Structure formats: C-alpha cells, structure tokens
Amino acid sequence: MLLKYKVRIWDLPTRLFHWGLAVCFTGLLVSGLTGGDAMDWHFRFGFSALSLLLFRLVWGFIGGHWSRFSTFLVGPGTIWRYLHRHGTAQKSVGHNPLGSLSVTAMFVFLLLQIVAGLFSDDEISTSGPLAKMAASVWVDRATHYHTTVGKYILIGLVLLHLGALTFYRLCKNEKLVAAMVVGDKHLDEAFESARDDTRSRLLAAIVFAVCSSVVVGFVRWAN
Numbered sequence: 001m002l003l004k005y006k007v008r009i010w011d012l013p014t015r016l017f018h019w020g021l022a023v024c025f026t027g028l029l030v031s032g033l034t035g036g037d038a039m040d041w042h043f044r045f046g047f048s049a050l051s052l053l054l055f056r057l058v059w060g061f062i063g064g065h066w067s068r069f070s071t072f073l074v075g076p077g078t079i080w081r082y083l084h085r086h087g088t089a090q091k092s093v094g095h096n097p098l099g100s101l102s103v104t105a106m107f108v109f110l111l112l113q114i115v116a117g118l119f120s121d122d123e124i125s126t127s128g129p130l131a132k133m134a135a136s137v138w139v140d141r142a143t144h145y146h147t148t149v150g151k152y153i154l155i156g157l158v159l160l161h162l163g164a165l166t167f168y169r170l171c172k173n174e175k176l177v178a179a180m181v182v183g184d185k186h187l188d189e190a191f192e193s194a195r196d197d198t199r200s201r202l203l204a205a206i207v208f209a210v211c212s213s214v215v216v217g218f219v220r221w222a223n
Contacts, residue, residue: 010183011064011196013204024049039126054211064194066094116146129222
C-alpha cells in the first residue's frame with residue numbers, strides 16, 4: 001500500500017530526549033554494575049536522566065502535538081478497544097495505546113529509581129545526596145529497591161520495549177525506530193504534524209536549561 005502523507009510526529013526536542021535518555025540508562029546500568037570509581041559517572045548519568053525527565057514532564061504540556069500527554073495518555077477502555085481493533089487510527093499515529101502504557105511505565109519507574117538512588121547508601125563508599133537526611137530504615141528500603149527491585153523492573157521494561165519494536169518492524173513493517181530518528185512517519189491519512197521549527201526548538205532549549213539548573217541547584221543544596 002502506498003503511504004501518501006509524510007507527517008512530522010516527533011519534534012527534534014522529543015527525539016533528543018529519547019536518545020539522551022537511552023544513553024543515560026545504558027550509562028547508569030554499566031556504571032552501576034562496574035562500581036568503584038565508575039560510581040561518579042553513575043551519579044552524573046542519574047542527574048542527567050533526572051534533568052531529561054523533568055524536561056519531558058514540561059514538554060508533555062507545551063511540546064509538539066504528538067509529544068503532548070493529551071495525545072497519548074490513555075485509560076483501560078482505550079487499551080481494550082485497541083486490543084479488539086475498535087480504536088481510532090489517530091490513537092496509533094504517535095504511540096499506540098500499548099506503546100503509551102509502556103512509555104508511561106518506563107517514565108514512572110525510572111523516576112522512582114532515581115528518587116530511590118538519591119536516598120541509597122551502600123555503607124562502603126557511595127551514598128545518595130539525600131541519604132544523610134532520612135531515617136536509616138528508609139535508607140535501607142531505598143537502597144534495596146534501587147539495587148534490586150527497581151533495577152530489574154527497568155531492565156524488563158526496556159527489553160519489552162525493544163521486543164515490541166522488533167515485532168512491529170518484522171511483523172507489521174512499521175519503522176518506529178526510523179521515525180524516532182528522522183521525526184516523520186509516512187501514513188495513508190493526513191494527520192496534524194507536530195510543530196518543529198526554530199522557535200519551538202529554542203523554547204525546548206530554554207526549558208531544558210531551566211530543568212538542568214534546578215537539578216544542579218538541588219545537588220549543590222543536598223551536598
């Protein structure tokens with residue numbers, strides 16, 4: 001089938017966020033497993049990921065059309081209709097309902113993992129900046145969650161995400177990775193394109209700078 005319409009789905013700020021978060025997650029995993037001096041990088045990647053997540057929270061309200069929460073956060077009814085092929089085509093242009101659920105879960109659990117890391121203490125040489133401010137029982141719980149439960153949940157979600165991308169590429173011929181690289185999808189219907197111009201990109205840069213400054217200020221205050 002010839003797909004006639006090229007639609008800008010993912011604006012540049014959203015794409016940079018996505019790939020930046022992928023780099024941070026990989027860096028967090030590798031540095032955490034390595035330990036020792038690599039833990040300095042573990043914190044750097046963690047604070048960078050926190051800056052990206054704060055940016056995405058803001059961008060979910062003011063970003064390109066398909067990056068806004070209003071276009072992809074869905075309820076159980078929408079997911080049910082999608083599974084039974086009763087959903088609208090528009091609900092699958094950006095993230096389909098299952099993809100929305102997966103992305104939301106990764107955001108929530110990554111944010112929870114970072115917060116737990118802020119309170120963690122390995123009782124050897126590494127502790128989060130907020131560990132000294134919390135009761136030991138909460139530090140122990142945060143440490144346990146961060147080093148075991150949360151880590152494996154995130155690895156599972158990422159593997160599920162990669163598996164879904166592979167399935168859609170091989171079984172449905174949908175090039176989802178390519179869309180997150182170039183920003184466009186080729187569709188058989190005309191849908192609204194996301195705004196992705198110099199002004200919106202400048203706005204994104206300002207938002208990210210503010211979010212990064214908030215994280216830097218928080219780290220300095222906590223230390």
